[in-house]
Amino acid sequence: MSYVNDLSSLTLETNPMFQSLKSKFKMIYDEVSKNLYTICIPIPAALENLKLTRDFIQLHSLRESPFYKGEYVTLLDEDLGLIVDRLFITLHRGWKERQTVQILHTEVFYNEEYKPFYVHVITAQFSSVGSLKSRLPTQKQIMQRKTFQKAKLRITQMIPNRITVESSSKFWSDLLKEDKKWVKFNEKLKTFKNCYVLTKKFEKYASARVQQLFTAAVTNFIEPDVVLRGFLPRSHLGRGIRNTLRVYILGELDYWPKLVEFYQNENEICENQMNTLQSVPTGIIGIAEHFVLDFKKAIKMLKKITQVDTAMEKILVIDTTIMSLSEIIEEKLGSGFSLATDDLIPIFTFILIKAKVPHLYSTAIMIEHFNLCNTTSSKYGFEITLIDSIIKNLIFEKKLFNLWQKSLDEKGSTSVELK
Amino acid sequence: MKKQKVVLLGKGRVGKTSIFKRFLQNEFHDNEVTTIQPQYLEKQVKVNTEKVTLSIWDTAGQERFRGLNPLFYRNSKAAIMVYDITDQESLDSLEDWLAELKNQVGHKIVLMIVGNKSDLKKKRQVSIEDAENLAKKVGAQHFCVSAKTGENIDEMFHELAKRVMKFVKENKTPLNTTKSRRNFALVNEDVETKKKKKKNNDGCC
Numbered sequence: 001m002s003y004v005n006d007l008s009s010l011t012l013e014t015n016p017m018f019q020s021l022k023s024k025f026k027m028i029y030d031e032v033s034k035n036l037y038t039i040c041i042p043i044p045a046a047l048e049n050l051k052l053t054r055d056f057i058q059l060h061s062l063r064e065s066p067f068y069k070g071e072y073v074t075l076l077d078e079d080l081g082l083i084v085d086r087l088f089i090t091l092h093r094g095w096k097e098r099q100t101v102q103i104l105h106t107e108v109f110y111n112e113e114y115k116p117f118y119v120h121v122i123t124a125q126f127s128s129v130g131s132l133k134s135r136l137p138t139q140k141q142i143m144q145r146k147t148f149q150k151a152k153l154r155i156t157q158m159i160p161n162r163i164t165v166e167s168s169s170k171f172w173s174d175l176l177k178e179d180k181k182w183v184k185f186n187e188k189l190k191t192f193k194n195c196y197v198l199t200k201k202f203e204k205y206a207s208a209r210v211q212q213l214f215t216a217a218v219t220n221f222i223e224p225d226v227v228l229r230g231f232l233p234r235s236h237l238g239r240g241i242r243n244t245l246r247v248y249i250l251g252e253l254d255y256w257p258k259l260v261e262f263y264q265n266e267n268e269i270c271e272n273q274m275n276t277l278q279s280v281p282t283g284i285i286g287i288a289e290h291f292v293l294d295f296k297k298a299i300k301m302l303k304k305i306t307q308v309d310t311a312m313e314k315i316l317v318i319d320t321t322i323m324s325l326s327e328i329i330e331e332k333l334g335s336g337f338s339l340a341t342d343d344l345i346p347i348f349t350f351i352l353i354k355a356k357v358p359h360l361y362s363t364a365i366m367i368e369h370f371n372l373c374n375t376t377s378s379k380y381g382f383e384i385t386l387i388d389s390i391i392k393n394l395i396f397e398k399k400l401f402n403l404w405q406k407s408l409d410e411k412g413s414t415s416v417e418l419k
Numbered sequence: 420m421k422k423q424k425v426v427l428l429g430k431g432r433v434g435k436t437s438i439f440k441r442f443l444q445n446e447f448h449d450n451e452v453t454t455i456q457p458q459y460l461e462k463q464v465k466v467n468t469e470k471v472t473l474s475i476w477d478t479a480g481q482e483r484f485r486g487l488n489p490l491f492y493r494n495s496k497a498a499i500m501v502y503d504i505t506d507q508e509s510l511d512s513l514e515d516w517l518a519e520l521k522n523q524v525g526h527k528i529v530l531m532i533v534g535n536k537s538d539l540k541k542k543r544q545v546s547i548e549d550a551e552n553l554a555k556k557v558g559a560q561h562f563c564v565s566a567k568t569g570e571n572i573d574e575m576f577h578e579l580a581k582r583v584m585k586f587v588k589e590n591k592t593p594l595n596t597t598k599s600r601r602n603f604a605l606v607n608e609d610v611e612t613k614k615k616k617k618k619n620n621d622g623c624c
Contacts, residue, residue, distance in 0.1 A: 286481070286483055286484070322456070326456075326457065338436070338440070338457035339457045339458065340435070340436035340457060340458060340477055341436075341458045341476075341477040341478055341479045342431060342436075342479050342480055342481050342484065344457075344458055345479055345484050345487065346484075378422070378474065379456060379459050379461070381424075382456075382458065382459040382476055382491075385476075385490050385491050385493070388490060389487035389490040389491070390487070392490075393486050393487050
């Protein structure tokens, strides 16, 4: 396999990495020349789409190992050992993957004291991902990573997918009109004249450039906290900030108590309905006789919805509940039975009634508006729609209750006892 | 191509879930199942060189749960309306389902009218002509399938995928139209941003 199409690939003067080394990273070059280290420069084709960072340059700068004869180590990390012979460089110690890179050409350079050091032109870059992963992080790095992960977790958990500042301003102002932070935020929004808010709904139409501009706007718009500013790697910062906009606003506003308060009436209606329907027979709910089983496990699972905070976690609880329903059915009735939507709706209604989830309406609103995943056409979307429809139509609209009342009046309902 | 939502609808007992299951069981080349649940299925279908992932939602057919269905129709790109060839009423009721569907998603939707249980030819009550007339009337394509034998199931889903693909392409909002531009954020490019842009174009990191 030929790596080089023309000799210009071997010319160091036109190599972007070598150019960076002599300009942007001159300190490393000086260190290398002074100490007669060796530099490995991948051919330009291997550098395409690569970001030439200090770490990358140091990873490709080698010095003789102080411990192992015939071995070289990188300036980035002396735990990464390499064997260099005339034609090949082999990554052999501390790297995630063993790799052999061909040396295409070697040039001798001389330092100020006229002592020689070598620059190898190589076919590919050293597998930086592997090597960087294999490096043992320092205590500071561990702390930074932890903080970053925490921040990232917080960000990802709280990103609302469908509520956006612009498209939902009415929703927010209704919900939070007296909240000082909301007022402050609204004022900020008005003063930010050079920017329009990119709503999530239309984000897909935006080019990468527009999204970058949006990010720039967001950077001016919010004040990322110290954690983000101080510890997030540069490359992640933009992404982090972009994702943070809504999170930050929502996080500051602490929307859950507001949701509970705002939908207090609806929550009460739901709770009353559920209390009333506690002893409703499964036949009235619409559960087919062969599906009347012991659903305690699923009820227990659904109750956990109150123990988790974010919309995404709540969706996962619903998902697990549905999974456990399928498990129960398969366990009791065999694999031939599966839950079609016609069967799932009444069974899930029954479970919802039995689980007596407090603030159910607010929970549904939260799940609907603050979920992270794209719910338009996903499994979670189906589950959200399911719970949403059950709450709104069966409990809230009292259909089930009326049906039960009617059957009690007629006294003709043949029902199966609840388990 | 992104996932495209398809809803399965029709009267109870017409065999929606069976069609759903049969599509899952049939394995024709290059089709990849990603998520399976008895009520929800995601399957990738290859049409010529392109692939489309269909996310199929089973809906409630029982009359008592019909009020819940409109929420399930939201954002769907296609609907498979199933009737039972041995039950004339199941075909007649499709017009109600269609009205409900269009009420929720508008007229822009790919429609398939599917007569299930084609293996029960002797018990056939619905004439093909009636079903095809209805399909023509509502702008749908008509298929006769058998979830039991698997007859025409793959063909029907393949045709659906093809039509969904065409539909999505035809209804895609062009990126550079004034209309779409007006909808999203544009930050005024001040001097500093322009400088940054120039810097980025120069390939400097």
